[in-house]
Amino acid sequence: MPQIDANSVRAGNRRSLAKAITLTESSLPAHREQAQQLLEALLPYTGNSIRIGISGVPGVGKSTFIESFGQLLLAAGHRVAVLAVDPSSPVAGGSIMGDKTRMEQLSREENVFIRPTPSGGTLGGVAQKTRETMLLCEAAGYDVILVETVGVGQSEFQVAGMVDFFMLLMLPGGGDELQGIKKGIVELADAMVINKSDGDGERIAAATQSQYQSAFSLLRNEAHWTPVVMRCSALKKVGLDEVWSTIQSYVTSTRSTGFFEHRRSTQNREWMQQLVQAMLLQRLKDNEAVIAELPVLEAEVEAQHITPYAAARRVIELLDKA
Known part of the structure; x- marks a missing residue:
């Protein structure tokens, strides 16, 4: 290259x-x-952007939300990068979601850059690739970075650990089950946005908003920010101003207390620690002595001839000799 x-x-x-x-x-x-x-x-x-993570269950309308929200940001004079964390193709290892086809209007805008990030790979997978892509986009002048996740799983925890503001998109009428979203992910959210709050769903969305706000008050109790629950209709482009205003308030509030910079510094340190672990694991996988000995050790562990700890220590000793 x-x-x-x-x-x-x-x-x-x-x-x-x-x-x-x-x-x-x-x-x-x-x-x-x-x-x-x-x-x-x-x-x-780099670093001169607002990094926003967007997550939610399939069917919640993430693509429509980003399409409409991105248009609002463009109208306000921002340059927007959309990084979509996608599953990887089992054949070629590339993205299989086709994000630009899901955001037809936004993808045609000059001040928008849309890039899927395959979740597979080495050296930290999605965290490594998305973080570095985010830095490159910031260096290229994009001042709002939207990081979208396609489902509810491990990638949400990774994305929450690399953005400034993490929001969950929800559907009206989710009930007490929080629509299958894990409690840990809800605890990471800085805001919950109930999408599709229009037509017949508007009344249900209002009741859901009250329900979720009560749940949030039990889950989060931090001094730097009180998570909020909002309603919007991405399709009708209603309520998006409030979402952006809330994000701006968060940035202003956390910067005034120093938490904004502290959070980024902590994320960088944790990123380094993840890379150290990934690099050590890669060294193990590439070590010829380990490659030769590992099947033997695994067989002995399965047969209970040695303990897993003794086998693991033997692997590390092989690496030390390299």
């Missing part, structure tokens, strides 16, 4: 940005080294 000019990315050249992201997604050692050099050159020009 040819060398990518950092200045071209900074100038907002979409082709250069796309190539830079492809470079960071590569698992080839030479490409990884080149990508890190590019990221280090661009690092002083």
Whole structure:
């Protein structure tokens, strides 16, 4: 892959940005080294965005919400990057969701960049790829980053750990079950937005809002921010101003207390720790002695000839000898 000019990315050249992201997604050692050099050159020009995570159960209307919300941000003068965390194709390893076809109007806008992030891969998978893509988009001048997740699972916890503001989109009439969303994910949310609050669903959405607000008051009790529950109709473009105003209030409030910067610093430290673990695991997988010995040790553990701890210690000793 040819060398990518950092200045071209900074100038907002979409082709250069796309190539830079492809470079960071590569698992080839030479490409990884080149990508890190590019990221280090661009690092002083990153961090000047609001990073927003958007999650919700399938069918809640995430694509419609992002389409309408993105248009609102554009009208306010922002440049928007949409990073969709997708499952990976089992054949080619690439994204299979086709995000640009789901956001037809937004994808045609000059100041919008839409990029799916396959969730597979090495060195931290989705966390690694999405974080680095986010930094590249910031360096290219995108000042609002929307990170969308396609379901409710492990990726939500990863996304919540890399954004400034994490919101859950919900459907009206979810009841006490919170529509199958895990309690841990709800506890991560800075806001809950009940979508499809229009027509016959408006009355149900109002009742659901009251119910969720009560649940939130029991789940979260932190000094820096009190999570809120809002209603909107992405299809009718109603209530989106309130969502954006709430996010801006959050940023203003947490910056005044220092929590905003503290959260980002903590996320960076945790990211480094995740990478250390991923790199050590990769060294284990690549070590020839470990590759040869591991099946033998696994068989001995299964036959209860040695303890799992003794086998694990043997693997580490093999790595130390390398």
